Amino acid sequence: xxxxxxxxxxxxxxxxxxxxxxxxxxxxxxxxxxxxxxxxxxxxxxxxxxxxxxxxxxxxxxxxxxxxxxxxxxxxxxxxxxxxxxxxxxxxxxxxxxxxxxxxxxxx
Numbered sequence: 001x002x003x004x005x006x007x008x009x010x011x012x013x014x015x016x017x018x019x020x021x022x023x024x025x026x027x028x029x030x031x032x033x034x035x036x037x038x039x040x041x042x043x044x045x046x047x048x049x050x051x052x053x054x055x056x057x058x059x060x061x062x063x064x065x066x067x068x069x070x071x072x073x074x075x076x077x078x079x080x081x082x083x084x085x086x087x088x089x090x091x092x093x094x095x096x097x098x099x100x101x102x103x104x105x106x107x108x
Contacts, residue, residue, distance in 0.1 A: 002062035005040045011089045013053045018085040022054060023107070025082055030058050032078055038065045047104035049094045054086075055104055 014022040030044040044058035060066050069075045082088070096102040 002064045004062065005042070006060040006063055006066060008058060008060065009091055010056045010058075011049075011053050011091055011094060012056070012082065012086040013051070013089045013093075014086050015084075019052065022082075022085040025078075025085055026054050026056055026107070029056065029078070033058075033060075033069070033075070036069075036072060036074060037061065038069050038072075038075070046107040048107060049096055049104055051095065053089065053094060054107070055091075055094070 012022055012026065026046050030039055033039040034041075038061055040059040040061050042059040044056060046054060046056045048054055060069075091097055094102070096104060
């Protein structure tokens, strides 16, 4: 039996010249994971920080689904695509998180 869903926040800082590619990857990320049965039906939220970092909030189906993702070849391909386009940084690396109310620009 699987546990409860796990909500995560991921910050993708684009590598120079890869902003458009990263945006497309983020837009397709959750649908790709959903096709693999790894995420919940909850809609993801994506936004942009002032420095251009994209922030994504989404929900894994469970902790077990996260573990399955680590062994899934399709997920490894997706992670390699992200690795070519960005660096994943900590949420606390974003200047916005130093404010009481962190404000970001929603992605269309």
